[in-house]
Amino acid sequence: MKHTKGSGLSRRGFLTQTAAVGVASAIASPALSSGNRKLRYIAFINRDTVWGKPYDFLAAEVDRLSGGELEIEYVGGSDVIGGFDAPEAIANGVFDISHSANAYFAGAMPASIALASGDATLDELKASGAIEAYSDLLMQQRGVMLLGNPLSGVGYVFQVRGEPADISYFKGKKIRSIPLYDPILEALGAIPVTTSPAEAYTAMERGVVDGLGWPDIGLLDFKFYEQAKFVMLPDFYQLRTASLINPNAFNSLPEELQAVLLEASASADAMGAKWAKEKRDAEHEEMEAEGVEFVTLPEDQADSFVKLTEEKLWGNIAANSPDDAARLRPLFDGA
Template identity: 30%
Template sequence: MLRSLVNPGPRSPQGKRRALLAAAALACLAAPALGQAQQVTLRAVSSFDEKTFFSRHFERFVEKVNQEGKGLVQINYIGGPKAIPPFEVGNAVRNKVVDLANVTGVFYTNIVPEAIAMSYTDLTTRELRANGAIDYMNTLLAPKGLAYLARLSDGVPYHIYTNKGFTGDLKGQKMRITPVYRDLFLSLGSTVVQTAPGELYTALERGVVDGYGWPIAGIFDLGWQEKTKYRVDPGFYGSENGILMNLSSWKNLTQAQRDFLQKQFAWAEEQNATYKDEVAAESKRQAEAGVKTIALSPEDSRKLLDAAHDAAWKRMAEVSPTHAARLKSLFSRP
């Protein structure tokens, strides 16, 4: 019997025909499975609320990938901070809870302290790619199992927002901070308070804080314009958010899938050109909402920008003495 299974001997013409039909049927059944095997679905999250200023570019990227990547790459976008709290997103990507995320480096300095350098710059994404800054950051991320694949912000500076005015310092003011401008605000004499963004409206309403730092955009998403009197110009640094991906998730893709995503990442970075008009629109909208601008003189502007620069790189030298000088040269404007 074993011999007959291995070598069943000559077949009749009818038998050969049945065998060919069976093989053809199996091939047809296998075809969809093979097609499916070429498609990968990646899980993604945003560290910002859905449909808000700092999520919209990422959401357009997801939509484009899903439209053009059928049969190759799809993204299952599970949402914003309600899915994963912002400061846990870095570890979620690292541990492959999700494959990629729209997140700022400020939220994963617990993994890579140097990531905050990406918010200390006013260089454009194109400049950061040309001078090797993003490549260098990836050499620091890779040992942690992470890869930075697209920067989704350009020309969106941070500003001081205050209800008490500004005459060159923040003495006597309680300011809500994030790690990006904590040291600057301390150097300007303020008391600092760290709260979740969702708690700031109430903190302003109750006088728990007198102001806060935030990019030029996004305050309307949170309703803060209702409790904000002044914005100080000029802005400083450059708000950063980008696409962070699990390195093994990236490496496990086929070459065709990586090539497809690289084109999508390039497209996403090209969309940063729209920020110039968006920032102008946000500034106008703030004025219309009653947020007054405190425009510093050229001399006082220079003092503020110098203070911001010095505070940032002093902090970097403390948290990363090995890499601080190189990061400063790459992320600072000559």
């Protein structure tokens, strides 16, 4: 149990290059074309939160590996465009790259939430073919390429006002939600309430919701502990955010810079996974200092809860996109 539409490079070719990132090192520097190029980057929440950190990793790695020939330019976060609207903006070329939560593009790609399934590492998902299949569906259904997974390695939790010593706590409670959590909450008898991340604290403060679902990182950014003093364990799913890139923006780069971008993204993803785990542990200590209690369900309920979350995730995908569920689930389960 865990602790806590474009032309050009094919999806298979894109992922093959990602796996062979070492090629980029041999190509880099003198072979790079002259002239600075920029890719415009947006985050789904503002930069002063944990969700802005992956930009720093990616921008630094791109600068290092390209020798300054390629720049990732931060344009903004939810102050510029809502997180739910960002994937469409990437597909339409309004921006070039976005850091996005997988559930935020579930409207056009119901199977997007599959990225949260299980607790396998990114390397294990790549080896099983899960990431390649997911990326292929993303291109087909959203018209964007999967550049990487900048944050991973931690789960999701529910933070609530009352002590969730028993799973029955959720019956009748209103919980801030996104499509990823909706089926779980409904199965627990709770009432999902959808808000943007920026509105979550206000919803808690005004009593619109009794708690919220959130990745087990970034809970401190919005000071949810001021409204909700309990976090239920075990965590569930796996946080795997997505870097989406417009295929035309990628294909417009010289091949040398394409290779650099792929290598930089893979490197930044590894940094992000390590950082996320360390950040989670540090946040837990700070939250406990603020009076937050981490409450673990009884063992039998904990096991049932984790199984419930997986079944509800895949049940949701199967109900909305059965062919995609049949294609993806064996790959995620086998990772």
